[in-house]
Amino acid sequence: MSHGGDNAGVVGRKKDKVVVCRDLKEKIMPLLYSREDLEVVLWPEDRACERPWLLENIKGAAGVILVLGEKVNTEFLEAAGPNLRAVSTMSVGHEHIDKVEVTKRGIKVGYTPDVLTDAVADISVMLALMASRNVGETIDLVNRGLWPAFSWSPFAFCGPQLSTSTPNATRTVGFLGFGRIAKATLSRLVPFGVTHCVYSSRPTSKPDPVADAKLAKELNIQEVRRVSMDELASQSDVVFVLAPGGAETRHLINEDFLKKMKESAILVNTARGTLVDSDALAKALRERWIWAAGVDVVEGEPNVDQTHPLVKEPKCVVLPHIGSATIETRLAMATLAVKNLLAGLDGKPMPAPLIT
Ligand SMILES: O=C(O)C(=O)CO
Numbered sequence: 001m002s003h004g005g006d007n008a009g010v011v012g013r014k015k016d017k018v019v020v021c022r023d024l025k026e027k028i029m030p031l032l033y034s035r036e037d038l039e040v041v042l043w044p045e046d047r048a049c050e051r052p053w054l055l056e057n058i059k060g061a062a063g064v065i066l067v068l069g070e071k072v073n074t075e076f077l078e079a080a081g082p083n084l085r086a087v088s089t090m091s092v093g094h095e096h097i098d099k100v101e102v103t104k105r106g107i108k109v110g111y112t113p114d115v116l117t118d119a120v121a122d123i124s125v126m127l128a129l130m131a132s133r134n135v136g137e138t139i140d141l142v143n144r145g146l147w148p149a150f151s152w153s154p155f156a157f158c159g160p161q162l163s164t165s166t167p168n169a170t171r172t173v174g175f176l177g178f179g180r181i182a183k184a185t186l187s188r189l190v191p192f193g194v195t196h197c198v199y200s201s202r203p204t205s206k207p208d209p210v211a212d213a214k215l216a217k218e219l220n221i222q223e224v225r226r227v228s229m230d231e232l233a234s235q236s237d238v239v240f241v242l243a244p245g246g247a248e249t250r251h252l253i254n255e256d257f258l259k260k261m262k263e264s265a266i267l268v269n270t271a272r273g274t275l276v277d278s279d280a281l282a283k284a285l286r287e288r289w290i291w292a293a294g295v296d297v298v299e300g301e302p303n304v305d306q307t308h309p310l311v312k313e314p315k316c317v318v319l320p321h322i323g324s325a326t327i328e329t330r331l332a333m334a335t336l337a338v339k340n341l342l343a344g345l346d347g348k349p350m351p352a353p354l355i356t
Helices: 025-033 051-057 074-080 099-104 117-132 135-143 180-192 209-219 229-235 255-260 278-286 327-345
Strands: 016-020 038-042 063-066 086-089 108-110 172-176 196-200 223-226 238-241 266-269 292-295 316-318 353-355
Touching: 016 025, 016 327, 025 038, 025 327, 051 074, 063 327, 074 099, 086 327, 099 353, 108 327, 117 135, 117 180, 117 238, 117 266, 117 292, 117 316, 117 327, 135 316, 172 180, 172 229, 180 209, 196 229, 209 223, 229 255, 255 278, 278 292, 278 316
Parallel strands: 016 038, 016 063, 063 086, 086 108, 172 196, 172 238, 196 223, 238 266, 266 292, 292 316
Antiparallel strands: 108 353
16 A cells, blocks of 8 residues: 655655554554655555565665564665665564575664563563463363362462562562563562572673662562572572574573473463474473463464463463553554654664664
C-alpha cells in the first residue's frame, strides 16, 4: 500500500520513499502520512513482512521502519541502494542489523530503548512467579477439564516461594546482564523480601563495586555484587537472563551452567532465545536439576510449535515474545521509531540513536 505517490503535493522535488514493515495503526501512521515530502509504502498485512516484498519495495527508499524479524544485511542494503539514509527499528534489540555494513554506508540507525523497560521488568517478575508456582501445568489441567481429579490436597502443586518475610531468611536473585531492565526487575523484587543480588556482565565492562554498593543502599538490600558465571548459577534462587542476543552470548546458559544451579532455582529468559540452549534447559527440567523455567523468548522463534523441546516440557512456561506488549509501551515504541526515522531523514539527531 502506497500513500503519497510521485511528487504529489511537493512541487519540483521527488518525494522520499519510506517503507514501513508493520502497520503502526491510526494513532501513529498519521505522523508519517502528514509529511507531504514522504511517500509511505506500508506492508499491507498484519503479519510478518515477506522478504521478497521488502526487497522489492526497499529499492530506492530513503528510510525504513522495521521490527526484529527483518534482517538489515548486505542483501537488504544492496537492494535498497544508495538513497537509504535512515533505518529505524521498533525494538531495543538490534542483532538483526549488520552494524558494520550499515556504518560503512553512512546510514543512521535508531532503536527504542528505555520505553519498554517497565513492561519487560513486569513480565520477568510474572514469569518467575508463574514458573515457581506451577502456573503453566495447573492452568493446563483446568483448561483440559481435569480440576475434579485434583481436589485441594496438602502438598499438590507446591513450589518454592519467591517472597519471604521470615526474619533472617535470604533470597538471592541473579542477573545475566545488568542493564536497565535487570535493575528495574530487581527493584520490583525488593518488596518480595529479596536480600541479595548477584550479576554477571560482559567481560569487557569494568567492575564498579562502588556503584553496586550504592545501589544496594538505595534499594535497602544486603548486597549487589558482580560475580562469575559459576557463582551466578550456584547462588541464585532465580536467574534472570537479560543480556543482549547475538553470536557472543549464544548458549551462555548451557548444561554446565544449569548443573551448577540450585535444585529449587528458577530460570527466567526475557531477553533472547539464543542465550539459552533449549535442549540443555529441557534436560535440566526433565531431570530436575532446577525447579522450573519461564521464558518469553526461545531459539528458533517464531517457528515454534508443540514439538519444541521447551514447549513440550511441563515445567517450562513459554510465552510468545510478549514482554513489551502493553498498549502504553507499544505506542511509545512506535512513536519513538517514527521520531527516529523522521529525524534521520531530516538530518537531525535521532532521539534514540544506535548508529549516528
Ligand atoms: O524490543 C525488543 O528487542 C524486543 O524484544 C521486543 O519486546
